[in-house]
Every structure is written in C-alpha cells, then in structure tokens.
Amino acid sequence: xxxxPSDKGDRLAEYMPMVYAHLRKLAESRLRxxxxxxxxxxxALVNEVYLKFGRQRDLDIQGRTHFLAxxxxxxRQVLVDHARQRNSIKRGGHAxxxxxxxxxxxxxxxxxxLLDLHxxxxxxxxxxxxxxxxxxxxFFAGLTxxxxxxxxxxxxxxxxxxxxxxxxxxxxxxx
Numbered sequence: 001x002x003x004x005p006s007d008k009g010d011r012l013a014e015y016m017p018m019v020y021a022h023l024r025k026l027a028e029s030r031l032r033x034x035x036x037x038x039x040x041x042x043x044a045l046v047n048e049v050y051l052k053f054g055r056q057r058d059l060d061i062q063g064r065t066h067f068l069a070x071x072x073x074x075x076r077q078v079l080v081d082h083a084r085q086r087n088s089i090k091r092g093g094h095a096x097x098x099x100x101x102x103x104x105x106x107x108x109x110x111x112x113x114l115l116d117l118h119x120x121x122x123x124x125x126x127x128x129x130x131x132x133x134x135x136x137x138x139f140f141a142g143l144t145x146x147x148x149x150x151x152x153x154x155x156x157x158x159x160x161x162x163x164x165x166x167x168x169x170x171x172x173x174x175x
Contacts, residue, residue, distance in 0.1 A: 012053055015067040020046065023071055026142040030079070040082055049074040065147045072141030076118070079140075083114040120173040124166060131166040134159055 027042035040048075052074045053059055061067045125132025133152065137143045145163070149156045 011061045012050075012059065015061050015064065016050060016053075018064060019068055019071065022068070022142070023049065023075070026140075027075065029142070030075075030140070040079070045075065045078060048078045052078065065143065065151045068141045068143055068147070069137050069151050072136050072139075072143070076121075076136055076140045079114055080118045083112070083118075087112065087115065116174060117170075120170055123173065124169060128162075128166075130154075131162045131169075134162050135166045135170070138163060 023046045024042050027040075027045040031040060031042055031045065049071055053070070059070070061070070121132055121135060124135065130152070134148055137148050137151065138145075143151070145156050145159045149159045152159070
C-alpha cells in the first residue's frame with residue numbers, strides 16, 4: 001500500500017514534536033562549535049530539516065530512532081548545502097544573498113571545514129558504508145550506541161568498534 005500524502009504528513013506531525021527539542025539541542029551543539037558569525041541558527045537548522053522532510057514524497061518513518069536517523073542525514077545535507085552556498089558566494093557567485101539576522105553569516109574557514117568533513121565522510125562511506133552511517137547517526141543526530149545498534153540491527157560492540165575506527169580514520173583523513 002502506498003502512502004497517501006496525509007499519511008506522510010500525519011507521521012511527520014506525530015514525530016517532529018517528539019524529537020524537536022532533541023534536534024534543536026543537537027543543532028545548538030553543532031553550531032556552537034562554529035565561529036560566532038556563522039549563518040544558521042539552531043531553530044533555522046531544525047526548521048530546514050523539517051521542510052526537507054515535507055518535500056519528500058517517500059518519507060517512511062518507522063519510529064523515533066528511525067526518525068532521528070533520517071534527521072541526521074537531512075541535517076548533514078542542510079549544513080553541507082549551506083557551506084557550499086557560502087563557498088560559492090566567496091568565489092564570486094553573483095546570487096543576491098539576503099539575511100535577516102546579522103549573526104547569521106558563516107565564516108569562510110568553517111564552510112570549508114564542513115565541506116572537508118563531508119568529502120571525508122563520503123570517502124569513508126564508499127570504503128565502509130556501515131561506518132559512514134554510524135558516524136552520521138552519531139555526529140549529526142546524536143544517537144547513542146544503543147540506539148544506533150537497534151536502528152542498524154547490529155551489536156553495540158560493533159557500533160563501538162566501528163565508531164572508534166571511523167573517528168581515527170577521519171582524524172587521519174582530515175589532518
């Protein structure tokens with residue numbers, strides 16, 4: 001049975017309030033690591049994730065943890081798109097950028113760092129898709145080892161080992 005648009009909207013409306021505070025706290029944590037003049041605010045980042053879900057036709061939410069895992073991917077995509085846009089403008093893009101919040105300007109170095117992380121994570125995902133997914137779920141959704149293990153149907157020990165290996169690999173790759 002295919003989802004009717006109202007089914008998707010109902011599930012999104014059901015899960016978003018349950019995880020909104022978690023996603024906002026996570027977005028705040030991610031953005032706190034940025035310099036003070038970055039472009040996205042936590043609420044804006046979470047809202048972009050919500051809008052991204054609203055545009056998807058085949059969104060199939062299977063529970064809270066699954067929704068957080070989907071949110072990890074969406075949050076990563078929003079941050080990377082934002083960094084790419086920032087770099088495009090830095091390189092002479094002629095698009096007019098209007099911002100309503102002066103504190104919403106991402107600095108060039110941070111945009112590049114995020115793009116470097118994204119490229120490294122893509123490379124890791126090609127080498128080991130499981131490690132790439134674990135990093136994404138842990139870093140972008142803040143899921144615990146237990147939640148990741150449950151979502152990916154693997155042991156907590158596997159998550160712990162893959163997470164440790166992936167962190168070391170990413171450190172070397174980004175050095």
